[in-house]
Amino acid sequence: MPDAASPSVPASAVPPGSVGRAGQWTVAHTRDGQVKAVSSRCRHQLADLSKGSLDKDGCLVCPWHGARYDLDSGAMVEGPKGILWYRGRTPGYTQLVKAYGLFLKLRRRTVVQEGERYVVRD
Ligand code: FES
Incomplete structure (x- = not known):
């Protein structure tokens, strides 16, 4: 039984090659x-x-403007292609956002499987 304080997601909801949500975390x-x-x-x-x-490289890709994140470091490894509702080339802006995305990394947590669930641990 998962700890009520630890966010979790059914393992079946996150098959290989996919992402899901457990509380505030992306799994x-x-x-x-x-x-x-x-x-x-x-x-x-x-x-x-x-x-x-x-x-294909195992990076997490943002659904809005396609910024790419390394899951091991949490760093943005490729900047967004667009801004607000625009989706397309924004070369200078893309590099600027990537520069701060290398330092403002996503937070990372460990995931363990408990029975049929993936549980996010501190
Ligand atoms: S909000 Fe994620 S790339 Fe723009």
Whole structure:
């Protein structure tokens, strides 16, 4: 039985290659079987990263403007392509946001499997 204070998500809701949500955390299940948790607000414009996706390199991709995050460090490794409702090329702006995204990293947590659930631990 999961600890009521620890956020969790059914393991079946996060198959390999997908992301889901456990409380305030985004849980990512990589294609190679690792399960990791990061904070859910994009450092660009606060999109919900649990609605994002994993790319072929295992990076978490923001659903709004495509900023990419390394799940091991929480750093933004590629800046957004767009701003507000615009989606497209914004070269200088993309680099500027990436520069602060390298330092304003997503928070990370450990995930353990308990029965049929993935539980986020401090
Ligand atoms: S809100 Fe995430 S890239 Fe813009």
